[in-house]
Amino acid sequence: xxxxxxxxxxxxxxxxxxxxxVSCALDGRAIGLLGPNGAGKTTLMKVLLGLDAPDTGxxxxxxxxxxxxxxxxxxxxxxAAEGPGRLPGLSGLxxxxxxxxxxxxxxxxxxxxxxxxxxLVGLDEARYRLVETxxxxxxxxxKVAMALVHDPDLVLxxxxxSGLDPESRDELLDLIVHLREGGGPAVxxxxxxxxxxxxxCDAVLIMQRGQVRFAGPIAALQQPATGRWTVRTAFPAPAxxxxxxxxxxxxxxxxxxxxxxVTLPPGADPTLIWQAAASAQISVxxxxxxxxxLEQAFLGAIKETAS
Amino acid sequence: xxxxxxxxxxYRRLEGPRPVWPGWPIARTLWVLGWRRRxxxxxxxxxxxxxxxxxxxxxxQLMARRYLNLGPRRGLLTGVDRVVGSVxxxxxxxxxxQFFVTALVIAVxxxxxxxxxxxxxxxxxYFSRPLTRLHYALGKLLGAGLIPFGTLVFPTFVLWLTAVGxxxxxxxSELWWLAVPAVGSAALGAATLTAGIIGLSALxxxxxxxxxxxxxxxxxxxxxxxxxxxxxxxxxGYLSPERDLRTVVDxxxxxxxxxxxxxxxxxxxxxxxxxxxxxxxxxxxxxxxxLALTWRIRREVRAG
Numbered sequence: 131x132x133x134x135x136x137x138x139x140x141x142x143x144x145x146x147x148x149x150x151x152v153s154c155a156l157d158g159r160a161i162g163l164l165g166p167n168g169a170g171k172t173t174l175m176k177v178l179l180g181l182d183a184p185d186t187g188x189x190x191x192x193x194x195x196x197x198x199x200x201x202x203x204x205x206x207x208x209x210a211a212e213g214p215g216r217l218p219g220l221s222g223l224x225x226x227x228x229x230x231x232x233x234x235x236x237x238x239x240x241x242x243x244x245x246x247x248x249x250l251v252g253l254d255e256a257r258y259r260l261v262e263t264x265x266x267x268x269x270x271x272x273k274v275a276m277a278l279v280h281d282p283d284l285v286l287x288x289x290x291x292s293g294l295d296p297e298s299r300d301e302l303l304d305l306i307v308h309l310r311e312g313g314g315p316a317v318x319x320x321x322x323x324x325x326x327x328x329x330x331c332d333a334v335l336i337m338q339r340g341q342v343r344f345a346g347p348i349a350a351l352q353q354p355a356t357g358r359w360t361v362r363t364a365f366p367a368p369a370x371x372x373x374x375x376x377x378x379x380x381x382x383x384x385x386x387x388x389x390x391x392v393t394l395p396p397g398a399d400p401t402l403i404w405q406a407a408a409s410a411q412i413s414v415x416x417x418x419x420x421x422x423x424l425e426q427a428f429l430g431a432i433k434e435t436a437s
Numbered sequence: 438x439x440x441x442x443x444x445x446x447x448y449r450r451l452e453g454p455r456p457v458w459p460g461w462p463i464a465r466t467l468w469v470l471g472w473r474r475r476x477x478x479x480x481x482x483x484x485x486x487x488x489x490x491x492x493x494x495x496x497x498q499l500m501a502r503r504y505l506n507l508g509p510r511r512g513l514l515t516g517v518d519r520v521v522g523s524v525x526x527x528x529x530x531x532x533x534x535q536f537f538v539t540a541l542v543i544a545v546x547x548x549x550x551x552x553x554x555x556x557x558x559x560x561x562x563y564f565s566r567p568l569t570r571l572h573y574a575l576g577k578l579l580g581a582g583l584i585p586f587g588t589l590v591f592p593t594f595v596l597w598l599t600a601v602g603x604x605x606x607x608x609x610s611e612l613w614w615l616a617v618p619a620v621g622s623a624a625l626g627a628a629t630l631t632a633g634i635i636g637l638s639a640l641x642x643x644x645x646x647x648x649x650x651x652x653x654x655x656x657x658x659x660x661x662x663x664x665x666x667x668x669x670x671x672x673x674g675y676l677s678p679e680r681d682l683r684t685v686v687d688x689x690x691x692x693x694x695x696x697x698x699x700x701x702x703x704x705x706x707x708x709x710x711x712x713x714x715x716x717x718x719x720x721x722x723x724x725x726x727x728l729a730l731t732w733r734i735r736r737e738v739r740a741g
Contacts, residue, residue: 234455
């Protein structure tokens with residue numbers, strides 16, 4: 131059973147085609163939903179939640195038809211919206227407990243669970259303060275806790291890192307990785323920050339103008355860059371660059387003094403690198419083909435289909 | 438050496454059933470938020486004051502009857518009735534006056550029920566959980582409706598029970614049948630206030646505006662309609678919910694002429710000509726409130 135199955139899903143708001151015949155099937159522990167502003171990410175999330183009914187098409191979430199049984203789907207999903215989504219006058223703890231009770235938890239269970247989730251997202255004494263006094267970062271944490279409180283099978287996070295300082299962002303991304311690697315729910319992370327997806331997700335859905343540009347594992351998106359290799363030596367060895375040049379390859383300094391990016395001549399294979407290292411009497415400790423960064427792959431996917 | 442170590446619990450799966458009806462936490466949240474306002478506590482004190490005054494009136498009336506019911510003083514009963522009034526009169530006066538004071542409480546507590554949710558963008562928060570539009574509407578109506586239940590319906594029942602409990606033996610049988618009309622008319626008043634405030638909150642933008650508009654609107658409509666009726670335009674009397682309720686209450690409780698005690702209380706002028714039309718007018722107010730609520734929810738939440 132796939133996490134998500136979309137078949138020819140279309141949704142139009144007036145003159146705007148928010149989703150245009152979207153079809154894909156995705157599985158994984160953490161899925162990145164990528165796309166520029168206006169790509170249709172939030173509309174897709176609302177369609178998954180059953181908050182918006184698609185004009186046409188079939189939406190199945192965790193094997194359940196979101197159009198036929200929206201409340202059943204919502205019972206198994208957690209959602210942290212991008213907008214404010216808060217009840218002024220309630221504390222962070224009360225907000226999270228209320229979210230749990232709305233999902234059917236008893237008052238006592240909801241309160242205990244709310245404390246657990248606020249511990250998990252790292253909101254300490256501030257949980258007793260009113261939500262309207264929170265900073266953006268604290269508010270994002272409360273929203274994530276509200277999405278997790280009822281122990282969903284899948285959590286939808288809409289731009290959870292927007293407005294966060296680097297430290298808070300790092301902690302939130304760590305939390306997503308923790309959920310992915312632990313026994314927590316699967317995560318769909320909607321963002322336009324490629325780094326966030328690269329760090330936390332194992333699959334990606336790229337959207338543009340309401341259409342799917344790519345859907346699948348990140349590894350499938352990041353094609354190996356032909357002829358480019360990362361080489362690391364035991365210690366900094368400038369002589370390796372000369373040796374490689376003598377064998378017809380190009381070597382550029384890498385991220386660290388002992389790392390190099392090597393471009394092989396057309397038709398050559400990596401044994402050339404071993405030969406060059408042996409001739410210069412240098413020990414190679416790491417050799418791996420380079421892949422495109424997610425940014426390159428993302429831009430490639432968008433340009434390729436647009437053209 | 439011993440060291441304290443902190444171990445994060447991390448994410449734990451949650452077992453067990455999820456039996457809570459989602460309307461209930463919505464209703465409770467409305468009270469929690471309302472209770473935090475000083476105005477709520479002050480208006481509730483006014484409610485207790487009205488209840489206390491009517492309680493004292495009722496008890497002193499029935500104690501006087503018990504005393505005069507004995508032997509040679511029986512002849513004074515008719516004259517005393519004209520001074521302290523009857524149980525019917527106490528209950529009718531309580532429902533009519535408490536209707537106004539409860540309007541203040543319910544306005545303070547429930548004016549933001551829908552308006553604040555719209556302003557804060559909380560619809561998304563609610564409807565991304567497994568609840569339907571009906572759950573939401575019933576939760577809000579329950580939250581608002583239990584306020585007049587606590588200040589109007591239940592105290593009316595308590596007054597009636599007190600009357601039955603301390604009435605002279607010969608009078609009890611006469612009072613038993615009063616329960617249904619007294620509590621029924623209080624429930625009608627409660628339904629009018631609940632639907633009114635929720636409907637207005639569904640139409641309004643800010644809780645303060647809704648609160649002011651509701652209380653001022655009730656007072657203005659009552660005053661203006663009373664004046665128009667006195668000037669001969671009797672049909673206008675049906676536009677005032679308070680006058681309609683008073684008409685229905687007086688008809689149900691068969692209140693006769695005012696006693697001296699009742700004439701000291703505010704707001705007991707004559708009612709409308711037709712109790713049936715007044716009942717219909719109150720039904721229209723309730724329907725209008727519910728329609729406004731339905732319209733707003735359907736507009737804000739496209740599916741579910």
